[in-house]
Amino acid sequence: MTKPLGKTAAAIADTFLGLVMERGYNAVSYADLARLLGIRTASIHYHFPSKTDLGLAVLRRYGQGFLESIPAPDPARPQSYGAAFDAMMAPIREVSATKGASCLMGVMSAEYQSLSPQLQAEVSGFFARQQAFLETLLEEGRAAGAFSFSGSAAGMARLMTSALQGAILIKKARQDPAHVDSVIASLRAMIMA
Amino acid sequence: MTKPLGKTAAAIADTFLGLVMERGYNAVSYADLARLLGIRTASIHYHFPSKTDLGLAVLRRYGQGFLESIPAPDPARPQSYGAAFDAMMAPIREVSATKGASCLMGVMSAEYQSLSPQLQAEVSGFFARQQAFLETLLEEGRAAGAFSFSGSAAGMARLMTSALQGAILIKKARQDPAHVDSVIASLRAMIMA
DNA sequence: GTCTATATTTTGATAGAC
DNA sequence: GTCTATCAAAATATAGAC
Secondary structure, three states, X not given: OOOOOOHHHHHHHHHHHHHHHHHOHHXXXXXXXXXXXOOOHHHHHHXXXXXXXXHHHHHHHHHHHHHHOOOOXXXXXXXXXXXXXXXXXXXXXXXXXXXXXXXXXXXXXXXXXXXXXXXXXXXXXXXXXXXXXXXXXXXXXXXXXXXXXXXXXXXXXXXXXXXXXXXXXXXXXXXXXXHHHHHHHHHHHHHEO | OOOOOOHHXXXXXXXXXXXXXXXXXXXXXXXXXXXXXXXXXXXXXXHXXXXXXXXHHHHHHHHHHHHHOOOOOOOOOOHHHHHHHHHHHHHHHHHHHOOOOOOHHHHHHHOHHHOOHHHHHHHHHHHHHHHHHHHHHHHHHHHOOOEOOOOOHHHHHHHHHHHHHHHHHHHHHHOOOHHHHHHHHHHHHHHEO
């Protein structure tokens, strides 16, 4: 677990997160945050000296809550794999329901080459972890008889992470949350035994 | 067809396109372009008075070349549907092979709420057209016996556009062009009769 | 069509008082 | 921990000479 932020720092991070998911990292300034929070930009710099510090804190908070909240499946109970899949969709559905927002990782991936090396590493690392997690879940779920699909678990995991990321990106531009639900349903249908 | 740009305007647009696909719209400035092209920012403003004008020109060039270059399938020759699908993948593979780049539409979708209304409309319109195009291709291809899949053509089109968009976004962060190839192969396998 | 010069605003950031 | 004051650099843009 990363250091738990203080009250003000957490408010700054949360506000920043919301704006970045809407506009992108480069379109959110300390002035925007100061205005929304009713404080001065100097106060924000006290908590997060540089914008990279702020970005890093937000990426870690977000990336952490995403995979760590999924209950580990039990091979003895095949249905627990489907439950893990659904648990993985929960935060995605939440972002999907948030008007004008899309996934922090996807947004920052789009701006990748403009990010500082530290931020790039955090974004890349998230996708690597997500791929590994889903790959394992699919492989073990198939072995347990909970999932059924052709081809490698790695290939299916790549298809799924891509489809989810793209869906939440497109739903923002089309302002259509149902787009994400449709894609999640398709993916689920592809693996359920 | 939109007005064909002059030589300098085209060079500006192409350079801008390349940088935006790497960094995002908000991370590319007139100063960046001036430096790379060996001209002054004032010259760029002559061709594109505002950044929105430049963004609009690039979005139109890109969105136009994407779907319009696909040969219309012939119901009498079922294999022409598969060919149309492959033709649709060609520009995606090209972007995929370009180091550090991802799809202009996906990148600008990530920054959606920071864009001027004109740019937003262009991005939304692209996704709407892409969805409609693929939906029709899938539906007619299935009727012609070229494709085979369960569920609606609309649902399959949503899954495909999302997967492609997400794949090209993730490949940028993971610096792994093979990620896109893997997803394209999975999608192809899902529909080929 | 391109340049020099300049204007305006915004941005990320620091020093030091309270 | 928050503020006022201030800064240097960058970003978008315009006026007018060549």
